[in-house]
Amino acid sequence: MQKTVTDDMEAMLDILPPRIRQPLSRQKDVRNLLEVIIDLGRPVEARFPGREMELDSKEVEEADIDYVVTRIGSFGDDNRAGIERTLHRISAIRNRQGRIVGLTCRVGRAVFGTIKIIEDLVESGRSVLLLGRPGVGKTTMLREVARVLADDMNKRVIIVDTSNEIAGDGDIPHPAIGHARRMQVATPSLQHAVMIEAVENHMPEVIVIDEIGTELEALAARTIAERGVQLVGTAHGNTLDNLMMNPTLSDLVGGIQSVTLGDEEARRRGTQKSILERKSPPTFDIVVEIQDFDRVAIHPEVGEAVDALLRGTPPGTEIRWLDEEGNVKIDKSAVDDGKVVKRREISSKAQPVKIYLFGVNKSRVTQAAREMGIDAVMVENLRDARMFITSRNYYQRKPQKIRDAESMSIPVYVLRSNTPPHIRQLLSTIVSGGAGKSEYLQKAMSEAEEAVNKLKENDEEEVELSPQSSYIRRLQHLIAQRSDLSSRSLGKDPDRRVRIYKEQK
Numbered sequence: 001m002q003k004t005v006t007d008d009m010e011a012m013l014d015i016l017p018p019r020i021r022q023p024l025s026r027q028k029d030v031r032n033l034l035e036v037i038i039d040l041g042r043p044v045e046a047r048f049p050g051r052e053m054e055l056d057s058k059e060v061e062e063a064d065i066d067y068v069v070t071r072i073g074s075f076g077d078d079n080r081a082g083i084e085r086t087l088h089r090i091s092a093i094r095n096r097q098g099r100i101v102g103l104t105c106r107v108g109r110a111v112f113g114t115i116k117i118i119e120d121l122v123e124s125g126r127s128v129l130l131l132g133r134p135g136v137g138k139t140t141m142l143r144e145v146a147r148v149l150a151d152d153m154n155k156r157v158i159i160v161d162t163s164n165e166i167a168g169d170g171d172i173p174h175p176a177i178g179h180a181r182r183m184q185v186a187t188p189s190l191q192h193a194v195m196i197e198a199v200e201n202h203m204p205e206v207i208v209i210d211e212i213g214t215e216l217e218a219l220a221a222r223t224i225a226e227r228g229v230q231l232v233g234t235a236h237g238n239t240l241d242n243l244m245m246n247p248t249l250s251d252l253v254g255g256i257q258s259v260t261l262g263d264e265e266a267r268r269r270g271t272q273k274s275i276l277e278r279k280s281p282p283t284f285d286i287v288v289e290i291q292d293f294d295r296v297a298i299h300p301e302v303g304e305a306v307d308a309l310l311r312g313t314p315p316g317t318e319i320r321w322l323d324e325e326g327n328v329k330i331d332k333s334a335v336d337d338g339k340v341v342k343r344r345e346i347s348s349k350a351q352p353v354k355i356y357l358f359g360v361n362k363s364r365v366t367q368a369a370r371e372m373g374i375d376a377v378m379v380e381n382l383r384d385a386r387m388f389i390t391s392r393n394y395y396q397r398k399p400q401k402i403r404d405a406e407s408m409s410i411p412v413y414v415l416r417s418n419t420p421p422h423i424r425q426l427l428s429t430i431v432s433g434g435a436g437k438s439e440y441l442q443k444a445m446s447e448a449e450e451a452v453n454k455l456k457e458n459d460e461e462e463v464e465l466s467p468q469s470s471y472i473r474r475l476q477h478l479i480a481q482r483s484d485l486s487s488r489s490l491g492k493d494p495d496r497r498v499r500i501y502k503e504q505k
Contacts, residue, residue: 009030024055033107037104044064065101086168132291143176143177146206150177150206158208192220254282278310295322360389367420389426413426463500
């Protein structure tokens with residue numbers, strides 16, 4: 001489905017004073033207008049994608065603000081108003097006496113076709129939480145979700161519309177929500193009560209809610225989910241780990257609690273006595289991080305992702321994006337040192353993982369691998385190994401065996417302690433992101449070798465490599481060192497990378 005945009009631009013222009021409306025309507029890209037800023041005592045400012053402009057050098061007067069206010073709906077407790085039967089939003093700035101001294105007139109657009117990238121998720125019947133920075137399109141996507149579920153899936157959909165952003169101002173909702181029903185909220189503090197009222201009075205199959213932001217709203221969302229109603233909503237936060245650290249909203253993903261273990265249990269787990277654990281099943285089954293208008297990162301099993309993050313293990317993440325032809329591309333991936341890399345599915349026919357152990361208890365590693373169903377072989381010859389596992393103490397001393405492994409481009413994994421929990425955690429990381437990285441590693445090493453050859457054969461003074469994880473960067477540094485070239489790492493993760501260069505004489 002191609003994206004179709006409706007913006008009711010004429011309705012927005014009609015509420016503006018003539019001296020503002022006329023120069024604005026003459027702009028060639030007026031259809032791309034984002035918002036108009038009207039502040040008392042300042043020139044009017046119009047904002048477009050990538051540019052801002054003053055529409056008139058004359059300062060705004062009270063009469064200009066009054067002109068707009070008399071042509072829009074009433075302001076609620078959140079200082080937001082709208083234009084009836086449109087999605088436009090007008091937000092007020094007041095002085096200490098409550099008088100309006102500024103207006104932000106934001107253009108609202110219905111964009112049909114925005115959920116193609118996650119359509120299968122919302123149609124699955126599971127609850128979906130959308131995260132992302134302001135302005136990235138969460139509410140636009142939420143509006144389209146309501147329409148698709150109501151019209152295409154014939155489900156009973158109720159929208160809890162706190163600021164009338166989803167279905168527009170006025171008693172008649174905007175056509176962009178299709179046959180979904182809309183419940184308005186008198187004041188933002190009552191949003192949680194209307195959420196519960198929607199379930200108790202109107203028998204919805206789906207509830208759509210924008211901007212879950214308080215503890216009461218998070219509790220109401222859990223109550224709704226426990227009654228078997230599908231939830232699709234947005235919350236404040238850009239990523240899953242942001243949400244986990246938010247004490248008000250962490251219940252949406254299961255909640256985080258500190259647990260004190262007994263001495264015996266702590267020894268058995270090989271952890272400190274105080275640990276963090278997920279408190280309960282998550283309210284939302286799926287979390288979608290909207291990275292850009294046509295790119296998302298998906299956590300398809302929120303409970304497992306939260307547990308992994310609490311253990312310090314990167315969760316498996318599914319990356320989706322739209323190509324130039326509008327086709328959905330999917331990359332099921334794991335996160336390694338802040339960088340997304342492809343995950344190889346481990347099948348029963350896969351070759352055994354050949355591991356060289358140095359200063360690590362062999363029987364414990366073998367037993368942990370067996371319990372986890374990992375086909376692993378502990379090799380005695382370093383040349384047969386596909387990966388090298390050592391302890392932190394040995395790695396810090398850097399004996400010859402570790403230097404040999406690095407010089408042979410064998411990935412080196414450092415175990416925090418020789419306890420079964422840490423061994424299982426490391427093996428889990430290797431299976432999800434390490435064992436399948438030989439092709440990825442080879443590509444990174446080839447890039448470093450090509451850079452070395454380029455520096456030796458041409459007049460170039462330096463070559464910058466692609467961002468890599470820390471252990472791959474170490475191997476690239478070794479390649480430069482063997483070739484009598486200098487190198488250093490620059491940038492911050494996940495964009496930290498190696499630069500290889502000729503030393504100035």
